[in-house]
Amino acid sequence: MNPLPNSKYLIFLGCAIPYRVSAYEISSRKVLVKLGVELIEMPEFNCCGLPLDPVSHETMMILAARNLALAEQQSLNILTLCPGCAGSLKKVNKILKEDKTLREQINGHLKESGLEFKGTIEAKHLLQVLKEDVGIDNIKKAVVKPLTMLKVAEHNGCHILRPKEYIGFDDPEDPQTLKALVEATGATCLDYIDETECCGAPSVGVSDKVALQLAKDKLSHVKQVDAQALITICPFCHIMYDTNELRIEKMFNEVYGIPVLHYPQLLGLALGMTPEELAFSELRVSAKKLLEQVNEGAK
Amino acid sequence: MVENVTPTIKDNMREPIKASEIDPKFKYQLTKMHGAEKLLKCFQCGTCTSDCPVARYSDSYRPRTILHMARLGLKERVLKSDTLWLCAACFTCTDRCPQDVEVASVIRVLRNLAAEEGFFPAVFKDQCASVLESGYAFKIPELRIKKRETLGLPSLPKGNPESIKKSLKGVNFMKHMKNKGESPAKQ
Numbered sequence: 109m110n111p112l113p114n115s116k117y118l119i120f121l122g123c124a125i126p127y128r129v130s131a132y133e134i135s136s137r138k139v140l141v142k143l144g145v146e147l148i149e150m151p152e153f154n155c156c157g158l159p160l161d162p163v164s165h166e167t168m169m170i171l172a173a174r175n176l177a178l179a180e181q182q183s184l185n186i187l188t189l190c191p192g193c194a195g196s197l198k199k200v201n202k203i204l205k206e207d208k209t210l211r212e213q214i215n216g217h218l219k220e221s222g223l224e225f226k227g228t229i230e231a232k233h234l235l236q237v238l239k240e241d242v243g244i245d246n247i248k249k250a251v252v253k254p255l256t257m258l259k260v261a262e263h264n265g266c267h268i269l270r271p272k273e274y275i276g277f278d279d280p281e282d283p284q285t286l287k288a289l290v291e292a293t294g295a296t297c298l299d300y301i302d303e304t305e306c307c308g309a310p311s312v313g314v315s316d317k318v319a320l321q322l323a324k325d326k327l328s329h330v331k332q333v334d335a336q337a338l339i340t341i342c343p344f345c346h347i348m349y350d351t352n353e354l355r356i357e358k359m360f361n362e363v364y365g366i367p368v369l370h371y372p373q374l375l376g377l378a379l380g381m382t383p384e385e386l387a388f389s390e391l392r393v394s395a396k397k398l399l400e401q402v403n404e405g406a407k
Numbered sequence: 408m409v410e411n412v413t414p415t416i417k418d419n420m421r422e423p424i425k426a427s428e429i430d431p432k433f434k435y436q437l438t439k440m441h442g443a444e445k446l447l448k449c450f451q452c453g454t455c456t457s458d459c460p461v462a463r464y465s466d467s468y469r470p471r472t473i474l475h476m477a478r479l480g481l482k483e484r485v486l487k488s489d490t491l492w493l494c495a496a497c498f499t500c501t502d503r504c505p506q507d508v509e510v511a512s513v514i515r516v517l518r519n520l521a522a523e524e525g526f527f528p529a530v531f532k533d534q535c536a537s538v539l540e541s542g543y544a545f546k547i548p549e550l551r552i553k554k555r556e557t558l559g560l561p562s563l564p565k566g567n568p569e570s571i572k573k574s575l576k577g578v579n580f581m582k583h584m585k586n587k588g589e590s591p592a593k594q
């Protein structure tokens with residue numbers, strides 16, 4: 109596919125993805141390029157600020173504003189893979205564009221390092237770019253290997269949806285975008301109990317008990333409807349369900365064996381890419397059975 | 408079995424209230440802060456607690472109770488509470504509060520105040536130190552950075568710690584980053 113007009117973004121990786129979720133980055137880059145979205149590397153960026161919001165909102169705003177100011181210098185919009193990053197960049201962008209007093213205050217801090225927030229760009233999450241720039245219909249047209257043999261469940265996570273005042277591109281109570289994107293691959297997207305429930309990741313380290321209980325609930329609900337995979341779009345949700353799945357199984361004496369795929373891995377399969385290209389080997393819970401089913405179904 | 412992996416959360420929310428602990432002006436201090444402006448609109452309906460995923464599994468975390476205590480002026484008790492740090496910032500309460508209180512932001516404001524006074528889990532200090540050293544909230548191992556090339560990924564831009572330090576110089580919280588002493592709240 110030729111590059112889409114006006115679909116050129118600075119890719120913002122944040123911290124969690126380069127730290128330990130490379131399969132998400134690899135598969136996202138592959139499918140975006142294939143679908144005609146042009147990605148430009150940021151010459152410099154830093155933490156989006158979100159992890160430090162609990163201790164200092166001011167620090168969060170300054171860190172987010174730095175990234176926005178750095179992107180403004182390139183005159184390009186930002187595309188993030190992590191909903192947490194999208195949330196903090198979008199929120200700070202909106203607040204600082206609207207509130208002159210706060211903007212002056214934050215710019216006072218940025219001035220110390222020669223930066224200025226002007227409010228000239230936007231930040232979007234992968235999901236939003238796929239929906240708004242590429243379009244669900246174009247994705248369907250690009251599918252060469254429909255995954256009609258698969259029945260999967262999706263998990264949006266919180267920060268892609270809430271708070272709706274700042275994010276507002278889907279209905280947080282009954283979100284449709286990811287479902288539509290999953291179905292665009294030909295797979296069936298199953299409904300299950302408590303689809304929009306938090307993965308618990310932010311509570312890890314404060315109370316592992318609460319965090320893992322929440323993740324366990326999700327895996328149980330997904331298993332209940334016999335989903336062949338759980339599809340995520342957030343590095344933290346993925347860590348909760350994939351990296352921690354074995355730990356949860358041991359802790360609660362359960363067996364799940366549910367592979368957790370990053371959405372672009374699922375999409376990539378439908379676009380004709382190989383599991384190797386899409387870094388399936390990086391997944392903790394093996395997707396071998398699912399890949400066999402895909403291969404057999406395609407015969 | 409599950410309990411064993413978890414540090415016990417100190418719950419100081421249920422002890423009887425003494426008049427001497429009440430700071431009658433605390434609520435006005437809060438409503439002047441960005442995010443907590445609408446605290447006084449809370450009519451204690453309990454929607455936030457009933458829809459809170461953390462409250463479902465925690466014996467002590469109740470957002471409605473925290474807001475009520477803050478309004479009563481139980482400043483010290485709220486700010487020194489470990490329970491405050493359980494919120495997962497999922498924003499369900501914010502989106503569902505019938506009074507538009509922005510509950511999760513009020514909790515964040517309370518945490519920020521607690522952090523100013525030095526009460527916060529150690530994990531935040533590590534992440535802040537990492538941002539100041541490398542620009543990233545996690546210490547990304549050299550090996551990972553090198554491996555990007557073999558994975559066919561573009562190299563990770565070097566963070567700009569000098570510039571970040573300059574931007575954050577005037578921030579109050581940074582006072583905690585000078586001394587590496589233990590923070591009182593449990594992780």
Ligand code: SF4
Pocket residue numbers: 448449450451452453454455456470471474503504505506507508510
């Ligand atoms: S949902 Fe809103 S009004 Fe109801 S108790 Fe919680 S903060 Fe108060």
Ligand code: SF4
Pocket residue numbers: 455458459460461462470493494495496497498499500501510511514
């Ligand atoms: S934001 Fe915090 S208090 Fe509100 S529902 Fe989520 S975990 Fe509970």
